[in-house]
Amino acid sequence: MNRFDEWYEGRTGLTLGVQEVVFSKQSPFQLVEVLHTDSWGHVLTLDGLVMLSEQDEFVYHEMLTHPALCAHPKPSQLCVIGGGDGGTIRECCKHEDVESIDWVEIDEVVIEASKACFPGLGVFDDPRASLYIEDGIKFVERQSAKYDVILIDGSDPIGPAEGLFGDDFVQACAKALKPGGIVVSQSESPWVKTFHPNMKTLYHALSSHVGNVSPYLCSIPLYPTGTWSMMMASNEVDPQSSYAFDSAEQFCESHPELKYFSADVFRASQALPPFVAALFQSSAS
Amino acid sequence: MNRFDEWYEGRTGLTLGVQEVVFSKQSPFQLVEVLHTDSWGHVLTLDGLVMLSEQDEFVYHEMLTHPALCAHPKPSQLCVIGGGDGGTIRECCKHEDVESIDWVEIDEVVIEASKACFPGLGVFDDPRASLYIEDGIKFVERQSAKYDVILIDGSDPIGPAEGLFGDDFVQACAKALKPGGIVVSQSESPWVKTFHPNMKTLYHALSSHVGNVSPYLCSIPLYPTGTWSMMMASNEVDPQSSYAFDSAEQFCESHPELKYFSADVFRASQALPPFVAALFQSSAS
Numbered sequence: 011m012n013r014f015d016e017w018y019e020g021r022t023g024l025t026l027g028v029q030e031v032v033f034s035k036q037s038p039f040q041l042v043e044v045l046h047t048d049s050w051g052h053v054l055t056l057d058g059l060v061m062l063s064e065q066d067e068f069v070y071h072e073m074l075t076h077p078a079l080c081a082h083p084k085p086s087q088l089c090v091i092g093g094g095d096g097g098t099i100r101e102c103c104k105h106e107d108v109e110s111i112d113w114v115e116i117d118e119v120v121i122e123a124s125k126a127c128f129p130g131l132g133v134f135d136d137p138r139a140s141l142y143i144e145d146g147i148k149f150v151e152r153q154s155a156k157y158d159v160i161l162i163d164g165s166d167p168i169g170p171a172e173g174l175f176g177d178d179f180v181q182a183c184a185k186a187l188k189p190g191g192i193v194v195s196q197s198e199s200p201w202v203k204t205f206h207p208n209m210k211t212l213y214h215a216l217s218s219h220v221g222n223v224s225p226y227l228c229s230i231p232l233y234p235t236g237t238w239s240m241m242m243a244s245n246e247v248d249p250q251s252s253y254a255f256d257s258a259e260q261f262c263e264s265h266p267e268l269k270y271f272s273a274d275v276f277r278a279s280q281a282l283p284p285f286v287a288a289l290f291q292s293s294a295s
Numbered sequence: 296m297n298r299f300d301e302w303y304e305g306r307t308g309l310t311l312g313v314q315e316v317v318f319s320k321q322s323p324f325q326l327v328e329v330l331h332t333d334s335w336g337h338v339l340t341l342d343g344l345v346m347l348s349e350q351d352e353f354v355y356h357e358m359l360t361h362p363a364l365c366a367h368p369k370p371s372q373l374c375v376i377g378g379g380d381g382g383t384i385r386e387c388c389k390h391e392d393v394e395s396i397d398w399v400e401i402d403e404v405v406i407e408a409s410k411a412c413f414p415g416l417g418v419f420d421d422p423r424a425s426l427y428i429e430d431g432i433k434f435v436e437r438q439s440a441k442y443d444v445i446l447i448d449g450s451d452p453i454g455p456a457e458g459l460f461g462d463d464f465v466q467a468c469a470k471a472l473k474p475g476g477i478v479v480s481q482s483e484s485p486w487v488k489t490f491h492p493n494m495k496t497l498y499h500a501l502s503s504h505v506g507n508v509s510p511y512l513c514s515i516p517l518y519p520t521g522t523w524s525m526m527m528a529s530n531e532v533d534p535q536s537s538y539a540f541d542s543a544e545q546f547c548e549s550h551p552e553l554k555y556f557s558a559d560v561f562r563a564s565q566a567l568p569p570f571v572a573a574l575f576q577s578s579a580s
Contacts, residue, residue, distance in 0.1 A: 021310075021312025023310035023311075025306075025309070026308075047306070048305040050304075069568075229514070236514065236516060237522070269570040272569055275568050278564075278565075283554065284553060
């Protein structure tokens, strides 16, 4: 059995016993691999960082998608940046209000690996979704007042996803949003100090260009420290409104297959421990 | 630099770069070590399992202690089982209602290591706390209707702490409680399938002998999967009552040093993702 290591916060690491490397291809952007592990099933890595496993991917995909899509009164036009595995599209397609999804993935090899190694995980054939193999940053820069919700499903802010945490990209997202639209982004772990500068940059950019920022947390065991943050920003939609929670409750009633998201979990995810709140407060100034 | 590995859920592991082993002693019960790491400061391990680090211990100690001590209307007489590092006693002593704490630690070497290597972490000199070096199970069996709150601050249910998850011990705790008292125990990670049998046994025992069980969750990066559960049980006290949250709010106002616990976090910690709730529902039957 081989050993996969991912390091973070100095020499802290996640280690996985690897039974087999089932996919390995260097794309123009990154090394795309799928490892078979004994405990988490297949695991997708990009440049040696875990993106998802069969066993825990539901948390990331449910939590990136449903908070915004429940909070928005009518999420019709969506844009998904990244997420080549198709899991975010799968969750988006559960919302009846969704009419179209512009899905922009920079790396075709991620899609190839997902289709080959994670059958059933991603949704690739919903007629509402149009896939563009392109740099999401350049794609969004061309759009104007088009989307109700933009979901930024990028990898860590090193390599091809670095710009997804930057001020220019967030400004382009703000321009691409319809009035009252929402931007959501994954935003790393609050426990890892080396992530803090990127988290603060993103928070500040969302706050300046989009509106009120609501960070929220979820539990993802194969991401560094096991606790992950996401940020939702909008100048109109309030993710703490009773509309948002009622809508979440209604949505969950018709989706008993959800394993992480619920109206209570949605509300709870926004309760930040003081040490996390302090991180964002200091970045607001 | 050496490497410390802790394995769980098959061959999933946490790895820490160790600069120095600053304490190492085989007690009659376990191997007690303190490792100095670059990212988490000193780390206490028992038989090779991480118990705490200087950087993240606040979560465990705040969350084991304050939910119950805020929910109980007058927590005067306490019992703490385990917790030789003194962190739980430190948090208990912040509550003005506390008059006495019977503190029972089986392994004197844990206390020796903590005093030597974690100065300031534990409280060892509060006159309200009486320390007994003894098996907590035998100690509790001798008590009757004595405590408002019993906090079970044990290590994983292998080695000396195994009995702390068992039916006999929980029954003894129930007898040792005053009417309306509360039992709290750490209860492992819901993500780790090999922990599930112990979690279910504990849930069932608390439910049978004490009363309503409220599992809750918190984020502890150096514990397996980074998400940890605790269980609170009482036949009278409701941890979701407005009294409990108001009391938590008042407590936190006078303790601005708290880094994890808040009234909102207390409420949020009880919102279980459906996959976690299902685990406990199946153990109730």
